[in-house]
Amino acid sequence: MHHLLQHRPAFYVLGPALGLIVLGLAATINERFGVLGGFSNVVERATGRTRTLGWRAWLLLGLLLGGLLHRLLSGAPTVHHGFGWLTRTFGSGSVLVGMFLLLAGGLIGYGAKTAGGCTSGNGLGGCSAGSTASFAATATFMVTAIGLSFLIRGLT
Amino acid sequence: MRVRAAACLLGIAFGFMISWGQFSDPERIRQMLLLEDPYMYLMMGSSIAVAMLGLRVLRARRARALITGAPVTIATQRPERRHFVGAAIFGVGWAIADSCPGPIAAQLSQGVAWSAFTAAGVLCGVWLYLRRQDRLSLTQSRLRRRGPASGSHRPTAAPSVPAASGTPRVSAAEDLDRDLGDLRRGAADPHPAGL
Numbered sequence: 369m370h371h372l373l374q375h376r377p378a379f380y381v382l383g384p385a386l387g388l389i390v391l392g393l394a395a396t397i398n399e400r401f402g403v404l405g406g407f408s409n410v411v412e413r414a415t416g417r418t419r420t421l422g423w424r425a426w427l428l429l430g431l432l433l434g435g436l437l438h439r440l441l442s443g444a445p446t447v448h449h450g451f452g453w454l455t456r457t458f459g460s461g462s463v464l465v466g467m468f469l470l471l472a473g474g475l476i477g478y479g480a481k482t483a484g485g486c487t488s489g490n491g492l493g494g495c496s497a498g499s500t501a502s503f504a505a506t507a508t509f510m511v512t513a514i515g516l517s518f519l520i521r522g523l524t
Numbered sequence: 525m526r527v528r529a530a531a532c533l534l535g536i537a538f539g540f541m542i543s544w545g546q547f548s549d550p551e552r553i554r555q556m557l558l559l560e561d562p563y564m565y566l567m568m569g570s571s572i573a574v575a576m577l578g579l580r581v582l583r584a585r586r587a588r589a590l591i592t593g594a595p596v597t598i599a600t601q602r603p604e605r606r607h608f609v610g611a612a613i614f615g616v617g618w619a620i621a622d623s624c625p626g627p628i629a630a631q632l633s634q635g636v637a638w639s640a641f642t643a644a645g646v647l648c649g650v651w652l653y654l655r656r657q658d659r660l661s662l663t664q665s666r667l668r669r670r671g672p673a674s675g676s677h678r679p680t681a682a683p684s685v686p687a688a689s690g691t692p693r694v695s696a697a698e699d700l701d702r703d704l705g706d707l708r709r710g711a712a713d714p715h716p717a718g719l
Binding site for chain 2: 376377384390392404423437495
């Protein structure tokens with residue numbers, strides 16, 4: 369079991385499985401899949417904008433549990449050494465890594481709220497619904513992230 | 525409650541699957557963004573294809589959602605400026621952290637300490653967005669209530685509704701209280717939820 373879960377399945381297994389989850393949300397509660405909505409729901413509740421945590425927060429809770437379940441069954445976290453290019457560049461104990469991640473998280477939260485979805489909300493949920501806004505947003509964040517990744521590689 | 529249970533179960537499946545697919549490993553996302561590994565693109569493409577096909581079938585059969593009973597219709601939108609601007613901002617954050625909201629949550633529960641910074645950042649980013657929306661709504665509602673401005677600096681884009689004659693003017697403090705009350709009831713966000 370450990371061995372099986374530590375190696376990613378073929379894309380034609382995982383992709384359709386995730387597609388079925390997106391479809392499952394529409395088929396059961398008629399909602400578009402998206403993870404950032406859970407984070408947003410938590411902030412809205414914490415700041416008194418809403419009185420209850422809705423399905424989006426529960427989806428996020430499930431996601432947390434799913435990550436934990438995989439961690440327990442596979443026997444190892446999916447992040448093995450440090451945290452990608454940031455710890456390779458600045459060292460694993462650097463304050464800069466935390467600052468970069470905090471800044472990146474802020475851009476992710478603000479940007480995805482502005483765009484009406486993140487990788488899952490626009491990329492999976494919106495595109496599968498055929499929303500042209502989601503196709504435009506997905507193309508934009510892919511091009512931006514690919515361009516910046518090459519720039520970071522060139523600079524580091 | 526059944527709605528929340530369904531969302532939670534689907535979330536568990538999603539969190540497990542993206543962890544298995546190593547979406548939560550920043551090195552994998554880096555390989556994807558440096559175009560060194562087609563796996564993530566193939567995975568996303570096949571995922572969208574399956575969900576799109578399934579949604580088309582459900583709509584063609586005029587299916588109703590199993591729990592809520594509503595006809596299955598996911599709203600679509602036409603691209604606006606905010607979709608491009610927001611997605612570009614998101615793309616910058618994604619390339620720096622090599623993580624997006626789903627994987628960030630999976631990293632958190634797997635005990636990856638660095639993800640606490642990214643998650644805190646996401647919450648702050650969302651809060652900043654909501655605060656900005658609050659302020660925009662506040663300004664718009666004040667302009668609406670005030671009616672056409674007498675000065676020459678009236679913003680042309682702002683909606684202006686002439687105040688009814690004889691309507692008593694309220695104080696600025698009452699104005700603010702009422703607006704904040706509206707906001708607290710969640711009436712302000714023009715793009716609620718849908719993420």
